């Protein structure tokens with residue numbers, strides 16, 4: 453059994469993916485070719501924002517947003533304590549300081565009460581200036597944007613939506629990657645919409661920010677490529693990856709997103725009441741980057757994972773360490789995120805992808821219930 457079966461997906465889409473790759477090779481337009489422009493237009497339309505700019509990966513997408521906003525030394529950026537390292541790493545790389553915020557144990561996303569507490573603490577300490585909230589749509593579920601937007605407005609902060617895992621999710625019919633002032637995603641192969649290597653994108657309605665991001669992603673270009681008006685990056689999406697993504701995006705829209713939701717619902721139906729299953733709030737829709745259950749203790753989680761492994765069932769611990777306890781962040785000093793500390797000990801992600809069969813879901817559930 454595969455944790456996320458990319459091989460099966462390739463078998464289904466092989467004819468179109470192979471043709472797309474051959475077409476790019478035939479065109480020899482490997483950088484910023486036609487498929488890149490087309491994909492950007494298709495993604496912007498789907499998400500419902502004015503601008504989509506593709507780039508080299510999801511981490512660069514976050515960095516581009518921070519560069520556009522001029523975030524740097526002395527700035528405080530609020531980041532969930534329970535996320536992938538890149539969500540905070542980019543903040544530190546720009547010289548700003550991440551302030552870790554605890555998460556809600558039902559949704560795994562940023563806890564609004566703790567967010568407001570951490571913003572107030574930062575203001576009262578007076579050492580850093582609050583600038584940005586980086587929300588993460590963890591495991592495919594959009595963060596609590598209606599509440600977070602109110603907090604952002606109250607304290608005059610911008611929202612950077614890290615939608616690396618969230619692409620395709622919704623709140624009341626509005627798509628993930630449209631909730632931030634700038635939003636980002638990743639096309640790393642195992643994400644909800646993945647390519648065959650690294651890739652990413654940023655989304656915004658703001659013309660000025662889009663133009664700046666376009667400059668930053670190509671060495672700070674001005675009027676043309678060899679007119680360099682600012683220090684930028686080399687962060688483009690390969691034409692080959694864009695062509696592959698066009699094929700995969702079509703499948704994603706036509707059936708993959710629907711099918712993965714059906715599969716997730718089957719897990720919930722079988723496991724509800726036996727272990728803690730993921731909660732999708734009213735009006736929300738997840739793109740199910742992960743299906744994560746919670747056990748009652750670290751010991752129970754670790755024993756279950758070992759037993760599943762014995763039966764050939766893969767499972768993953770996302771994430772084993774709170775951000776504030778990462779070795780790289782020890783210099784930030786003490787932090788208090790008890791929910792995250794607990795989750796790191798008790799979470800377990802189960803095999804899930806749009807092509808998973810009922811037999812596999814049943815085998816996983818039966819093994820857990822036993």
Ligand SMILES: *Cc1c(COP(=O)(O)O)cnc(C)c1O
Nearest residue numbers: 509510511536538539616638640
């Ligand atoms: C994967 C991921 C990233 C980074 O994306 P890459 O394309 O691997 O650089 C950032 N944030 C979150 C939450 C992620 O899951």
